[in-house]
Amino acid sequence: MAYPGKRDDMVVHEQDPYNAETAPEVLAASAVTPVDAFYSRNHGPVPELDPATWRLEVDGLVGTPTSFTLKDLRRDFEQHELTATMQCAGNRRAGLAAVAPIPGEALWDVGTIGTARWAGARLADVLAAVGVADGATDVVMDASDVSQQPVPPETYGSSIPVHKALRPEVLLAWQMNDAPLTAAHGAPVRVVVPGYVGARSVKWVRRVTLQDHPSEHYFQATAYRVLPPSADAAAAGPGDGISLGPWSLTSAILVPADGDRPAPGRTRVRGYALAPEHRSVERVDVSVDGGATWAAAVLEHHGPWAWTTWHLDVDLAAGHHEVVARAWDDSATVQPSDPASLWNPKGYANSSWPRVAVDVRG
Ligand SMILES: Nc1nc2c(c(=O)[nH]1)N[C@H]1C(S)=C(S)[C@@H](COP(=O)(O)O)O[C@H]1N2
Ligand SMILES: [Mo]
Numbered sequence: 001m002a003y004p005g006k007r008d009d010m011v012v013h014e015q016d017p018y019n020a021e022t023a024p025e026v027l028a029a030s031a032v033t034p035v036d037a038f039y040s041r042n043h044g045p046v047p048e049l050d051p052a053t054w055r056l057e058v059d060g061l062v063g064t065p066t067s068f069t070l071k072d073l074r075r076d077f078e079q080h081e082l083t084a085t086m087q088c089a090g091n092r093r094a095g096l097a098a099v100a101p102i103p104g105e106a107l108w109d110v111g112t113i114g115t116a117r118w119a120g121a122r123l124a125d126v127l128a129a130v131g132v133a134d135g136a137t138d139v140v141m142d143a144s145d146v147s148q149q150p151v152p153p154e155t156y157g158s159s160i161p162v163h164k165a166l167r168p169e170v171l172l173a174w175q176m177n178d179a180p181l182t183a184a185h186g187a188p189v190r191v192v193v194p195g196y197v198g199a200r201s202v203k204w205v206r207r208v209t210l211q212d213h214p215s216e217h218y219f220q221a222t223a224y225r226v227l228p229p230s231a232d233a234a235a236a237g238p239g240d241g242i243s244l245g246p247w248s249l250t251s252a253i254l255v256p257a258d259g260d261r262p263a264p265g266r267t268r269v270r271g272y273a274l275a276p277e278h279r280s281v282e283r284v285d286v287s288v289d290g291g292a293t294w295a296a297a298v299l300e301h302h303g304p305w306a307w308t309t310w311h312l313d314v315d316l317a318a319g320h321h322e323v324v325a326r327a328w329d330d331s332a333t334v335q336p337s338d339p340a341s342l343w344n345p346k347g348y349a350n351s352s353w354p355r356v357a358v359d360v361r362g
Contacts (some may be wrong), residue, residue, distance in 0.1 A: 003015075003018050003020065003040070003184070004184075005035070005036055005182050005183075005184055005333040006018075006020065006036055006037075006184070007026075007034075007036050007037050009023050009026060009037075010022065010023070010037070010040075011023055011109070011111060013106040013107075013108070014106065016119065017042035017043065017044055018040050018042055018046065018184070018341065019040060019041060019042055019043055019106055020040050021038060021039045021108055021109060021111035021112045022037050022039050022111035022113075022114060022178070023037075023111060024094060024109070024110055024252075024254040024255065024256070024257055025254065025255055026111075027110070027111055027113070027114070027254050027272070028255050028270045028271070028309075029204070029253035029307060030308075031115060031300065031306070031309055032083065032115055032116060032117060032177060032302075033114035033115050033116060035116070035176055035177050035179065035182060035185065037114075038114040038116065038176075038185065039088065039111055039112045039113065039114055040184050040185075041088050041090075041112065041198060042145070042184075043145070043147040043149055043156055043219065044146050044147040044148065044149075044153075044156060044274055045145060045146075046145065046183050046184055047144045047145050047183070047204050048183055049144060049183075049187065049188060049204060051070050051187070051188040052070075053321065054069070054070055054188050054189070054206070055069060055206070055303060056068045056073065056126075056189065056205065056206065056207070056208065057168055057174070057180065057206065057208070057210045058126065058127075058130045058207075058209075059206045059207070059208075059209055059210075060140070060209035060210040060211050061132070061133040061134075061135055061136035061210040061211060062097070062127075062131055062132060062133055062136075062210050063130060063131025063132075064130050066129070066130050067132070068126070070174065070188050070189065070194045070322070071299060073120075073121050073126070073174075074121075074172060074174070074191070076129070076186040077122070077125045077126060077129075078121070078122075078125065079119055079120065079121065079122035080119065080120070080121070080122055080168070080171060081117060081118070081175075082117070082118050082119075082169060082171060082192075082194065082265055082303075083115060083116070083117050083118075083303045083305065083306045084115065084116065084118055084169065084192060084194035084303075084305040084306055085113060085115045085194070085274060085300055085305065085307045086113065086114055086115075086116070086122070086192070086198050086201055087112065087113040087115070087247060087250075087274065088108065088112035088113070088197065088198040088199070089197035089198065089199055089224055089244045089247070089251070089348040089349055090099070090105065090106065090108045090112060090347060091108055091110065091111075091113050091250075091350070092104070092108065092109070092110055092112075092250070092350035092351075092354070093105060093108045093347035093348070093350060094107045094108060094109050095227070095339050095346060095352060095354070096339055096342065096343050096344070096347040096350045098339070099339050099340045099343045100343055101278065102112040102345070102346065102347035103233075104233070104234075105346060105347050106255070107347075109214065109247055110252035110354070111255060112198075113252075113272070113274075113307070115175070115254070115306050115307055116176045116177050117175075117177050117178060118171055118173040118175065118176060118192045119171075119174065119175035119178075120160075120171040120172045120173035120174045120175060120189065120192070121171065121172045122168055122170065122171060122172075123139070123165050123166075123170045123171065123172055123191065123208075124165065124166045124167065124168060124170065125151045126172060127139070127165060127166065127210075132162065132166075132210060133210065135212050136162050136210040136211065136212065137161065137162055137211075137212050137213065137322050138159045138160070138162060138210070138211055138212070138213060138214045138215065139159055139160055139161075139162055139165040139208060139209075139210055140157060140158075140159040140207075140208070140209040140210075140211060140214075140215040140217070141157055141158060141159065141160075141191050141200075141202035141207070141208055141357050142155055142156075142157040142195075142202075142205070142207040142208075142209070142216075142217070143155055143156040143157055143202050143203060143204045143205055143207060144204040144206050145203070145204055145352060147218070147219070149218065149223075150211050150218035150219075150222075151353065152361050154217065154241045154303065155217075156202065156203075156204075156217070156219055156220055156224060157202060157215055157217035157219065158199055158200050158202060158215050158217055158219050158224070158246070159200075159214045159215035159217075159220055159222065160193055160196065160200050161245075161358050162194065162210070164196070164245075164306040169194045169195070169304075169305050170191070170192065170193050170194070171191070171192045172189050172190075172191060172205070173186075173189065173190055173191070173192045173226075174187075174188055174189050178268060182325040185203065185206070186202075186203025186204050186205070189204075189205055190202060190203040190204065190205060191203075191205050194305035195238070195246055195247065195276070195278070195305065196247065197224060197244045197245070197246075197247055197276035197348075197349075198225075199219055199224045199244065200245065214243070220243070221238035221239060222236060222237060222240070222242070224244045224348065225240060225241035225242060225243050225244065225346075225348075226241050226242040226244065226344045226346070226348050226349060227241040227344055227345045227346060228344070229343055229344060229345070231345050232299055232345070233345035233346050236345075241344075244348060244349065246276055247274065247276060247277075247336055247349065248276055248349055248351040249274070249275055249276055249279070249281075249327055249328040249329050249334075249351055250272075250273070250274050250327070250335060250350070250351040251271060251272065251273035251274070251281075251284060251310075251325050251326070251353075252271050252272055252325075252354045253269060253270075253271045253325050253354045253355075253356050254270050254271045254272065255268065255269065255270040255271075255276045255322065255325055256269065256356060256358050257356060258356040258357055258358075259356075259357065259359075260278060260356075260358045260359075261308055261358065261359050261360070261361055262316065262358060262360055262361070263360070263361055264316060264317055264318050264360050264361065264362075265315060265316070266313055266314070266315055267313070267314055267315075267316050268311050268312070268313050268314075269286055269288075269297070269312045269313075269314055269323060269325075270309070270310070270311045271284070271297075271309070271310055271311075271325055271354065272307045272308065272309050272310070273299075273307065273308045273310060273325075273327035274308070274327075275308070275327075275329045275330070276329065279329040279330055279331060279333075280301070280304070280308075280329060281299065281301070281308035281327055281328070281329060281332045282328050282329055282330050282332075283299075283327070283328040284294055284296070284299060284308075284310045284325055284326070284327045284328070285297070285325065285326050286312045286323065286324070286325050287316070287322075287323070287324045287325075287327075288314050288316060288322075288323050288334045289321065289322070289325045290320050290322035290324060291322075291353075292339070293301040294326075295312060295314075297310040297311060297312040297325070298310060298311055298312065298314075308327075316358070316360045317360065318360050318361060318362040319359070319360055319362070320357065320358075320359050320360075321357070321358050321359075321360060322355060322356075322357050323355065323356045323357075323358060324353050324354070325353060325354050326353045335351050335352060335353055336351065336352050336353070337352060337353050338352060339352040
């Protein structure tokens with residue numbers, strides 16, 4: 001069933017709450033992902049908030065606790081625009097689930113990612129207006145949606161370190177692709193934290209609190225953490241595992257799709273690569289023989305906070321081919337080849353080489 005404001009070619013993993021990813025060929029069609037094709041990751045029902053009565057409370061370790069209306073934010077702060085990629089920590093989880101089962105989590109393929117032109121106020125400007133008090137280390141963002149996943153149910157929320165919150169790329173966004181944010185993507189205002197896993201880009205934000213420790217919200221303290229392979233995910237508690245903040249070097253092959261049966265001859269392999277915070281994608285190698293030989297793809301950069309899209313034309317003879325890619329960044333780091341080396345009980349941060357198998361018709 002289609003969801004309001006979303007195309008019907010979304011790959012839906014859950015209807016209620018709505019959780020859907022973009023089909024690979026749709027993602028490959030443009031550097032900026034259309035809003036109606038952008039992935040949706042929800043932990044509770046989507047709230048419909050009235051922009052006229054919405055308030056953003058800023059409190060905690062600040063000089064002057066302040067309540068802002070949307071009008072206040074638009075009037076008192078300069079609007080900044082930024083093309084930035086958002087990616088769920090669970091993107092490419094299916095590749096980890098192929099190593100060993102990951103029960104209870106959506107088996108996302110390569111489409112829990114998208115790039116948008118965001119516009120809004122800098123969180124740094126708002127924090128400067130209220131004053132950051134000594135001792136503040138973390139900025140907690142609390143939202144209006146209630147998730148039934150934690151026991152007892154609680155509002156969605158997470159936090160980022162103060163040093164990240166003060167960076168110019170972090171926005172309180174009210175626009176996505178030159179239009180007002182839609183309800184599904186956090187209207188009237190969401191946080192956008194480029195370079196960090198999507199879980200930190202809090203939608204329907206209603207309160208920003210500065211404190212001397214990270215958020216105690218379930219989705220910060222317990223979920224979105226990388227547990228050791230031997231851990232029992234169901235028994236994990238607050239503070240267990242590595243908290244996911246900045247994402248790692250990754251890439252995906254979007255076209256051809258796994259199992260495609262192209263005609264023999266010239267085929268264009270297309271995909272994306274994403275560098276960690278403050279890094280850039282410098283090279284993407286593509287192999288059509290399972291990694292025996294490689295050629296460098298053509299890169300298209302879209303700004304410091306956006307993915308790099310890439311393509312390579314290859315000649316494929318009839319028969320079976322395993323297409324593999326690997327991205328390199330400006331620290332000469334390359335993605336790890338083996339998903340087994342990254343496997344973790346909740347299936348986060350699969351940054352291993354993407355692989356698709358195609359059978360070229362004879
Ligand atoms: N309030 C709220 N914010 C949230 C979430 C949520 O469920 N509730 N999901 C987070 C996760 S895990 C991701 S990946 C992104 C997804 O944003 P999108 O649905 O706009 O693509 O929002 C984040 N912000
Ligand atoms: Mo996510």
